[in-house]
Amino acid sequence: MGNTFSRRVMSEEKSKHPLFKAQIEKATRFQLRKPTPNKTNWDTFYKLSSNENMMGASPKAVAAMKAALEGVYEYDFYDDYQFQDVLADFYNQEIKSGQFITANSGVEVLEIICRGLVSVGSECIISSPTFSPYKNIIELEGGVVIDIPLKLPDYSYDVEGVLNAVTDKTAIVFVTNPNNPTGTYATKDEFERLLDGLPKDVIVVYDEVYFHFVDADDFPYAKDYVKAGNNVISLHTFSKIYGLAGMRVGYGFTTPEIGEYLNKIFRPFRIGTLATIAAYEALKDTEHVEASQKMVWEGKKWLYKKFDENNIQYWPSQGNFVMFKVGMNSLELTSAMLDQGVMVRPGDNFGAPGCIRLTIGTNEANERFWEVLQGIIK
Ligand SMILES: Cc1ncc(COP(=O)(O)O)c(C=O)c1O
Numbered sequence: 001m002g003n004t005f006s007r008r009v010m011s012e013e014k015s016k017h018p019l020f021k022a023q024i025e026k027a028t029r030f031q032l033r034k035p036t037p038n039k040t041n042w043d044t045f046y047k048l049s050s051n052e053n054m055m056g057a058s059p060k061a062v063a064a065m066k067a068a069l070e071g072v073y074e075y076d077f078y079d080d081y082q083f084q085d086v087l088a089d090f091y092n093q094e095i096k097s098g099q100f101i102t103a104n105s106g107v108e109v110l111e112i113i114c115r116g117l118v119s120v121g122s123e124c125i126i127s128s129p130t131f132s133p134y135k136n137i138i139e140l141e142g143g144v145v146i147d148i149p150l151k152l153p154d155y156s157y158d159v160e161g162v163l164n165a166v167t168d169k170t171a172i173v174f175v176t177n178p179n180n181p182t183g184t185y186a187t188k189d190e191f192e193r194l195l196d197g198l199p200k201d202v203i204v205v206y207d208e209v210y211f212h213f214v215d216a217d218d219f220p221y222a223k224d225y226v227k228a229g230n231n232v233i234s235l236h237t238f239s240k241i242y243g244l245a246g247m248r249v250g251y252g253f254t255t256p257e258i259g260e261y262l263n264k265i266f267r268p269f270r271i272g273t274l275a276t277i278a279a280y281e282a283l284k285d286t287e288h289v290e291a292s293q294k295m296v297w298e299g300k301k302w303l304y305k306k307f308d309e310n311n312i313q314y315w316p317s318q319g320n321f322v323m324f325k326v327g328m329n330s331l332e333l334t335s336a337m338l339d340q341g342v343m344v345r346p347g348d349n350f351g352a353p354g355c356i357r358l359t360i361g362t363n364e365a366n367e368r369f370w371e372v373l374q375g376i377i378k
Helices: 002-012 022-026 059-073 080-090 106-117 133-140 159-165 188-197 222-227 256-262 273-284 286-309 330-338 363-377
Strands: 100-103 123-126 144-147 170-176 203-207 232-237 250-253 313-315 321-325 355-359
Touching: 022 133, 059 273, 080 100, 080 250, 080 273, 100 106, 100 256, 106 133, 106 170, 106 203, 106 232, 106 250, 106 256, 123 133, 133 144, 159 188, 170 188, 222 232, 222 250, 286 313, 286 321, 286 363, 330 355, 330 363
Parallel strands: 123 144, 123 170, 170 203, 203 232
Antiparallel strands: 100 250, 232 250, 313 321, 321 355
């Protein structure tokens, strides 16, 4: 009898190994990407779906990586301390070395932040539609996601909604500025109202990975708020303007107190040698940064004009991408575009059903996008 009973219990719970953590079991697994399309199917292929820099990587970074390639049999000479020193110089010592958190991507900085600051039952506020990995990273630590969506029709930030959602369990408020996928932004006034209204111990994770593409005068920059001593952690990446998405490098900066605490989450040789070398060079390559900004700003203007002339709904964007909507199912539209070698992203997974997110590309890519879109919707 005893045996039968224990066998029954085991079979009912056979997926639950006693060492499994409840919060990891309960977490929503991050959606797997579809396989990369076979680019040889088309004469031209334009990947305008992941907000990378369509101008490519910083040429200086690429040259430095090539020169360092033979040396990769060794562990990195560059460590987080040195990287943080380089970043502090890049910020003219307005932010000091120990205030930086360096990691192998922006996403890994988010993991470090949540590992350090989210406990089982902590509430974390996000505002959908937004960057989808936040949810999984929060849940893996046992955090509870509280979604206070952006306000329709213009996807503006809901300061009052967020403040009203704060409880004594609130740990972090994630502000994605400019927001992905909408390209919309919280203004300086809105961000300051948020900071003023939050209890002192709530931390704001300020994801400004697209800040290089901002041209709005009333955009709030994390640096000013960290320098003033607010509990803000900024998030930055080398995947966007610097064109190093495949190398995986990112960083954040925060107050000395939070920086000292989060830097205890240490892993030897966290960032690869080539990625670190590329990051150092990319930071210096202002020519590449300026040319990339110009490409995005001019491309955006051209696309807005086309959208306006053809009555296509879009949301003015402060990022290197723009979200638009046509009267067609977004999954069908993206699939039809991919059949013709233009890859764009449906907004559905972000919480913007029916919308499409387009990464601004070179003139040639933008023109091809437009040609293919018109062919489908006409
Ligand atoms: C809003 C936002 N935050 C963070 C990231 C993370 O970038 P990465 O992990 O490539 O550094 C991305 C990438 O697309 C993003 O869109």
